[in-house]
Amino acid sequence: MSSDFYTLSILPNAGIIIKICRAYTNSEEDFKDYYQEVCLQIWKSRANFKQQSEWSTWIYRLTLNVCLTLLKKDKKSPSVALSDAQVLDRPEEINTGFSDQSLAQLYSAIKQLSEIDRAVILLYLEEKSYQEISEIIGTNPNNIGVRIKRIKERLKKILDGKID
Secondary structure, eight states: OOOHHHIIGGGGHHHHHHHHHHHSSSSHHHHHHHHHHHHHHHHHHHHGSSSSSOOHHHHHHHHHHHHHHHHHHHSSSOOOOHHHHHHHHOGGGGOSSSSSHHHHHHHHHHHOOOOHHHHHHHHTTTTOOHHHHHHHHTSOOHHHHHHHHHHHHHHHHHHTOOOO
16 A cells, blocks of 8 residues: 555545444454554555545445444354443443543444444534444435434433443
């Protein structure tokens, strides 16, 4: 990968990639692996960008697809990683990469959502429009508003300790 491509095409969207990778990983090592794989896939797939959407939208979609693929692959392979329940029992050991405790708690709660709901709420937090979210997720924009409302309610319950 050329440094020019990385500097001009990936680095301006690093925030997007980092947030999505953080939401789908539980360790710094996994995060680095996911981030590196996303960057590699962006570089390999750059010729597939048809300019039918914004570059950042395409990056979101590709990052999400790579993370979901890696997550499924990780679930299939046996590992000694902590289960979600074990991680949640010891929140002080969670390394989310965020210095703000409330932000770390929010991301910990987001990790308890389904894979698609995580993607939807991350896009919503990035202030993407319902249309953009639906394009990235591959669903109808009319469903996004309802889905976001339900996700917010679930996150509130998780953060208030009403859901394990």
